[in-house]
Each structure stands twice: as structure tokens, then as C-alpha cells.
Amino acid sequence: MTFYFTHAIGIVKYLSNMRWISPPRPAGQSDTERDACGTGFLADRSARSRFDIVPLALTALARLDHRGGLGADGQTGDGAGLLTAIPWALLVAESGNGIEAPMAEEGFGVGSLFLPDDAAEQKRGIEIMESALRSQGLDLVARRDVPTNDAVLGPLGLASRPRLLHIVVSRPAEIEDDDYEHRLFIARREAETLARAAGLEGFFIASLSHRTIVYKALLRGSQLRNFYADLRSREYRTPFAVFHNRFSTNTHPSWSRAQPFRRIAHNGEINTIDGNRRWMEARGRAGAGRSLGLSEAASRP
Secondary structure: OHHHHHHHHHHHHHHHOOHHHOOOOOOOOHHHOOOOOEEEEEEOOOOOOEOOHHHHHHHHHHOOHHHOOEOOOOOOEOOEEEEEEOOHHHHHHOOOOOOOHHHHHOOOEEEEEEEOOOHHHHHHHHHHHHHHHHOOOOOEEEEEEOOEOHHHOOHHHHHOOOEEEEEEEOOOOOOOHHHHHHHHHHHHHHHHHHHHHOOOOOOEEEEEEOOEEEEEEOOOHHHHHHHEHHHHOOOOOEOEEEEEEOOOOOOOOOOOOOOOOOOOOOOOOOOOHHHHHHHHHHHHHOOHHHHHOOOOHHHOO
16 A cells, blocks of 8 residues: 555656646746737727827737747748728728728728639629628628738638628618617628528628728738738728737637637637537527527527
């Protein structure tokens, strides 16, 4: 008995020196940190739209490159992006895209879409989006291909690059802001549901709102400025910017998983993602989505 007890104590002492069950260390000691990703935000305290918010956010994002992951090709980052107010001045100033000043004045919605590379599937994706919008009494009234510099992308990012499209959505007269935003939310969920049912892979809505827009890509944070031409324009005015540089741990990097998401950016992975999805699906089947005006299919995660 003494032999086994002594042997067990020796094993515990040996294992305690291994990192995965190491004894507690003082807070703030670098080798105890477990953070991933790099994220932050800038905002004007008076909510004034400014042209210098985006350049400052991009500078901060570039200085977080050490917090982002890098693909096996040694060039493709795990993803980076910005969440800002809609840059109406930039969109209206661009000629030939069908976006006009009254759309900005009336607070139309703007969507940022990722579409499949195949032209026929792109057409299906746009048709699905239009159908979902019509179900909410809305119309797709303008669209533009987002100007980019693909030479910035690494091999993995370039090989999986979707078509990047901005859409502008009509706004019914005299509708309240929150009601309109809710219709856009339902339209987005319905579009996602229709795309899933049609087996349309590569269809993703990065944002759809009359308040905010997301610019993100599968690259490093320091590359985002040079990839999206919009982000280098002095016409890009916003009162705030949320930025994120991703370090993927338990999910594979992709364009859609780059952050910020439509409302948040977070530091670290949601390690119970499968469990969370099952709980959300259970709530959807229990009818929780009906309180939001969603169909049962659209209530699923």
C-alpha cells in the first residue's frame, strides 16, 4: 500500500509540472494568458461622423497582427474586418451604382453579401435575396460590386474569395427605425433559410441593416486597408468603428467566420459552439422564433 501511495504522489508531482494542469500563477503573468484574437473600437464622444475614424481603426488593427492567426500557406490570415456606420457619402459619390442621395436621407438599408464564385449560383443568390426582401414588403433597389485589390490576398484567401456585393434596400414610407431594422433582420434570416434549402453554398450575408455595415475578409489585419478601396477613401465617414483580427482555434478560418459579426466582435472562441447551436435549434422548435416573427425554418441556427 505504501509503495502505491508513494508512486501516486510521484505521478501527481510529475503531472503538476506539465502546462495543462500547472499550479496557479499570479494574475498578469504572461505564461498564464489564454487570450486569442485582437479586437477594439473607436468612437466620437459626440457621435459625429468623421473621416479619420476608419484610418485610426485600421492603424490599430494593423498593430494587432501578432494577435491574428496565419494559414499553412504562410500568407493568408485567419480573418479581419471592421463594423461601422454606413458610409453614405462614399456610396452616393460613386458614379454608376444607382445609389442616390435620397436613399441616404431616408435611411435605406444596406447589405453586404458574399456570393458563390459561379455566375449561375450568384444569380440564384440574388434571386433568393430579392424573394426574402419581398416577403417583408421590401425591394432591392441598387447594387454595387465592392472594389478590391485581390493581389493583397494570400493563396488560401484568394482561392475561396466570394463575390463581394453591396445591395441597397427600399424603405416603406413612415416606418419607424426599429420596425424597419426588424424587417431587415427577418429578411436576412429568411434568405439564409432559402439558400440552405436550395443547397446554395457560399451564400452569406455579412450585414443587412439601415444603421451599420461590415467590411471583412480572409486576410491579416494589416492587409484590410489595401484590400478594400472604400476604406482608403476620405468620403468614408463614421462616428465609430469596431475592428477585429481573428486567431482561429477550434473552427476553420473562412470568409464568413471572419469578424466583426453583424453586431459584435469577441475575443476568444465559443468552445461549445455545437452545443449552443443545438440549444438554439431546440428553442426554435419550441416556438421562440415566432416572437420575432420568424418562420420555424428561419428560427434554426
